[in-house]
Amino acid sequence: MLDKSFKDVHCPECQSENVIMLSLFGSSVSEVMFECQHCRTVFNWVKWTGALPPTAAERLGSTDEISKRKFEE
Amino acid sequence: MARFELDQLSPEVREGLKCDLLALADSKLVLANWYTTCVHNGRSLPDFAAVLGMATTSYGHTRALYLYLGDFGMDYAALERRSKPGELNSMNLLDSPPQSWEDFVAAVFLAEQAMWTFASGFLNHPDRPLSGLIRKIGEESYFHLKYCEGWRAIFAETANPRFGEALQQRFPSAVSWFGSEKTDALHDSGVRELPVSKLREAFIAEVSDAAEKAQLSTTLASEDVAKSGWELSRRRSGDVSDKLFSIVQLKDAEAVHD
Amino acid sequence: MTPKVIDRAELGGNKTKFYEVFARISSEDALAHIGSIEAPNDELAQARAWYVYDERRWKEMCVVPTDAVISVTGRGARGKIKEI
Numbered sequence: 001m002l003d004k005s006f007k008d009v010h011c012p013e014c015q016s017e018n019v020i021m022l023s024l025f026g027s028s029v030s031e032v033m034f035e036c037q038h039c040r041t042v043f044n045w046v047k048w049t050g051a052l053p054p055t056a057a058e059r060l061g062s063t064d065e066i067s068k069r070k071f072e073e
Numbered sequence: 074m075a076r077f078e079l080d081q082l083s084p085e086v087r088e089g090l091k092c093d094l095l096a097l098a099d100s101k102l103v104l105a106n107w108y109t110t111c112v113h114n115g116r117s118l119p120d121f122a123a124v125l126g127m128a129t130t131s132y133g134h135t136r137a138l139y140l141y142l143g144d145f146g147m148d149y150a151a152l153e154r155r156s157k158p159g160e161l162n163s164m165n166l167l168d169s170p171p172q173s174w175e176d177f178v179a180a181v182f183l184a185e186q187a188m189w190t191f192a193s194g195f196l197n198h199p200d201r202p203l204s205g206l207i208r209k210i211g212e213e214s215y216f217h218l219k220y221c222e223g224w225r226a227i228f229a230e231t232a233n234p235r236f237g238e239a240l241q242q243r244f245p246s247a248v249s250w251f252g253s254e255k256t257d258a259l260h261d262s263g264v265r266e267l268p269v270s271k272l273r274e275a276f277i278a279e280v281s282d283a284a285e286k287a288q289l290s291t292t293l294a295s296e297d298v299a300k301s302g303w304e305l306s307r308r309r310s311g312d313v314s315d316k317l318f319s320i321v322q323l324k325d326a327e328a329v330h331d
Numbered sequence: 332m333t334p335k336v337i338d339r340a341e342l343g344g345n346k347t348k349f350y351e352v353f354a355r356i357s358s359e360d361a362l363a364h365i366g367s368i369e370a371p372n373d374e375l376a377q378a379r380a381w382y383v384y385d386e387r388r389w390k391e392m393c394v395v396p397t398d399a400v401i402s403v404t405g406r407g408a409r410g411k412i413k414e415i
Binding site for chain 3: 117119120122123125126127216217219220222223224226227230
Binding site for chain 1: 189190191193194196208211212214215218266267271272274275276278279
């Protein structure tokens with residue numbers, strides 16, 4: 001199970017979110033290396049891209065209210 | 074995959090969503106004007122850059138939301154050029170101009186936090202263009218809120234009482250934007266992730282936390298919107314002043330050349 | 332109307348604090364030094380750096396207090412700031 005700070009990582013080739021982390025240190029110190037389980041692409045992802053402020057749901061800690069994935073593969 | 078159709082929504086929910094997005098867009102428009110009007114009260118050159126940057130992103134959010142409202146049958150050109158104060162649905166919080174730099178930071182923080190907490194209810198919306206737009210608003214709001222956090226830290230460090238006073242004074246108006254409805258058709262239909270009463274709760278929690286971190290002993294009181302002529306469809310009571318409207322309003326081409 | 336005299340305290344006290352700004356556009360680039368920013372605390376440094384260095388849409392940006400910089404070739408000297 002991926003750390004929640006990686007929950008929006010998706011494959012740059014096929015957009016799948018079914019990725020596994022190969023290494024916490026990719027090509028550089030600030031990158032994480034992932035392998036897409038859908039198309040087998042290995043890619044780097046820069047840590048902490050596009051940070052959002054806490055959403056209302058996160059603020060209240062109501063994980064049971066979080067809606068399901070945006071799109072089914 | 075087919076795009077989520079707004080027609081799938083009931084007329085009541087569709088109208089509610091339209092009104093909420095318009096209230097958000099109009100509030101961002103007024104906030105952008107606050108930034109551009111007040112920029113020279115910033116305390117340094119980097120502050121000017123930051124305030125103008127926040128104005129630019131706020132106008133960008135307004136524009137993107139107005140364009141999205143085209144899907145609800147609203148006309149972008151008409152939205153850009155409102156003709157009367159009664160047509161502007163910005164939040165009551167921004168009606169009265171800032172009285173000091175501390176008041177400016179307090180009001181801007183409350184506005185940015187309220188707008189993001191409210192918008193975050195649509196972050197996981199099934200319509201990808203909308204959820205993407207909300208995500209972008211969030212990414213940019215991150216820096217607006219970071220700027221406010223920085224100024225709160227300075228006020229805390231210098232034990233400036235004026236900031237706490239301003240926050241306390243502005244808070245009831247800020248929280249009134251969330252209304253006091255106990256039911257939420259948008260949440261029931263899956264359009265909003267949490268009921269608006271929960272969004273209100275989250276907003277109060279965020280502001281309380283910020284006040285505590287800044288070592289303020291403020292009382293955050295709510296306003297009873299029910300008795301003040303507050304309209305849910307506009308998320309406000311009364312109209313903005315003529316003066317504010319004249320600042321915000323886009324002038325017609327003829328008037329500009331006078 | 333006399334202009335308001337700004338208390339130095341509003342700018343974060345008598346010490347001015349500098350941060351070095353590093354950024355990159357994409358993961359192919361190296362994280363590079365792009366400038367510096369003056370701010371009294373970390374949060375304002377983050378916000379100001381993001382808006383001042385706005386000529387590119389950075390994928391990654393970070394700020395480091397200048398006094399955290401330890402020179403290797405300067406024989407261990409820490410980053411020195413001229414008082415303003």
